[in-house]
Amino acid sequence: MRVVRGRRSGVVIAVAVHSTQAGPAIGGCRIKPYPGWRDGVDDVVRLARAMTEKAALAGLRHGGGKAVIMDADAVLDERHRLLVLEDLAEVITSLDGAYLTGPDIGSAPADMEIIHRLTGGLAFCRPESSGGSGNSSIATAHGVLAALEAAVDHVFGTGALAGLRVGVIGYGSVGRLVADELAARGCAVTTGDLDESRRATAEAAGLTWSAEDLLGEEFDVLVPAAVGGLLSEERARTCRAGLIVGPANNQLTHDDVASTLHERGITWVPDVVASAGGIIHAVCREELGLTEEETTPRIRAIGTTVTEILTGARDSGTTPQAAARDLAARRRTAVPA
Numbered sequence: 121m122r123v124v125r126g127r128r129s130g131v132v133i134a135v136a137v138h139s140t141q142a143g144p145a146i147g148g149c150r151i152k153p154y155p156g157w158r159d160g161v162d163d164v165v166r167l168a169r170a171m172t173e174k175a176a177l178a179g180l181r182h183g184g185g186k187a188v189i190m191d192a193d194a195v196l197d198e199r200h201r202l203l204v205l206e207d208l209a210e211v212i213t214s215l216d217g218a219y220l221t222g223p224d225i226g227s228a229p230a231d232m233e234i235i236h237r238l239t240g241g242l243a244f245c246r247p248e249s250s251g252g253s254g255n256s257s258i259a260t261a262h263g264v265l266a267a268l269e270a271a272v273d274h275v276f277g278t279g280a281l282a283g284l285r286v287g288v289i290g291y292g293s294v295g296r297l298v299a300d301e302l303a304a305r306g307c308a309v310t311t312g313d314l315d316e317s318r319r320a321t322a323e324a325a326g327l328t329w330s331a332e333d334l335l336g337e338e339f340d341v342l343v344p345a346a347v348g349g350l351l352s353e354e355r356a357r358t359c360r361a362g363l364i365v366g367p368a369n370n371q372l373t374h375d376d377v378a379s380t381l382h383e384r385g386i387t388w389v390p391d392v393v394a395s396a397g398g399i400i401h402a403v404c405r406e407e408l409g410l411t412e413e414e415t416t417p418r419i420r421a422i423g424t425t426v427t428e429i430l431t432g433a434r435d436s437g438t439t440p441q442a443a444a445r446d447l448a449a450r451r452r453t454a455v456p457a
């Protein structure tokens with residue numbers, strides 16, 4: 121773990137490397153404000169740990185890591201942003217290849233191009249025009265859909281999506297792709313976003329827009345596609361969805377929430393599985409040199425992993441979270457594909 125105040129930017133940067141057992145740690149760079157630097161450090165540690173599980177479950181030769189840039193107001197002008205990226209690149213370089221970064225909340229492929237250049241290649245998801253795999257949202261959405269199809273099959277005993285009532289929390293880059301695709305497949309999709317300006321696009325795609333708290337509404341499937349930490353103990357006790365599966369990282373405020381959901385008969389697919397499409401795409405395209413056609417089945421395999429986790433949880437009477445951790449540990453010690 122490195123926590124520094126950037127000598128150029130003055131901004132606090134934390135980089136956590138949780139594991140390099142399977143290979144270099146991989147995980148995005150988050151730029152957002154935190155109440156205090158300790159909150160940012162707590163966040164980076166949780167996120168890095170989740171990345172280790174995500175990489176193991178995805179069968180990647182990587183461990184988990186994460187970077188957070190604790191920008192006071194999360195608005196960096198171009199000049200300041202460059203100074204921050206130079207400071208981050210310096211930290212990444214000092215880790216001697218143990219950590220590879222990528223985009224996350226607040227950072228983008230253009231930032232990765234700069235870090236890639238400054239670190240001699242230690243960043244994923246540069247723009248396609250620069251030889252990278254670009255924005256990961258499409259691949260992440262494909263992975264969520266693969267996870268959702270498998271989970272629907274497991275929970276409702278049918279792979280048919282048409283007619284399901286689905287709530288999508290957050291109509292951003294990934295949420296929009298997932299919501300629109302589900303609507304196109306005949307689901308009754310309700311979505312909502314703090315950003316009301318997205319409403320017209322959603323309604324044009326045939327979705328129902330809701331300003332209500334979707335966690336309290338009745339759905340067959342709930343897709344958390346906004347920020348992490350929406351599922352607290354209290355919300356888990358009142359949630360009325362049959363199945364929860366979505367891309368938001370670190371959806372649970374605490375591990376115990378997984379037990380509460382389980383006891384209430386709500387199937388929760390761990391986000392470390394459902395959100396892995398983007399990272400699988402980046403590694404397959406940029407590191408393994410696979411084509412899009414060769415990469416797609418690797419993303420679709422998220423569905424097989426979901427089935428394995430949910431079946432394992434049912435057979436052993438544990439939560440999907442416990443089953444996912446167990447499977448991640450087994451895959452980490454096996455030789456990854």
Ligand SMILES: NC(=O)c1ccc[n+]([C@@H]2O[C@H](COP(=O)([O-])OP(=O)(O)OC[C@H]3O[C@@H](n4cnc5c(N)ncnc54)[C@H](O)[C@@H]3O)[C@@H](O)[C@H]2O)c1
Nearest residue numbers: 256257260290292293294313314345346367368369395398
């Ligand atoms: N983009 C990827 O490839 C990727 C990969 C893995 C995980 N994720 C995770 O998936 C989630 C969505 O990612 P994204 O790239 O679509 O982000 P995004 O910023 O494009 O979209 C998130 C949307 O959620 C909205 N939002 C925030 N808080 C909300 C709330 N409380 N209620 C309703 N809406 C709210 C925002 O206004 C925004 O429109 C994030 O948690 C992200 O960390 C994304």
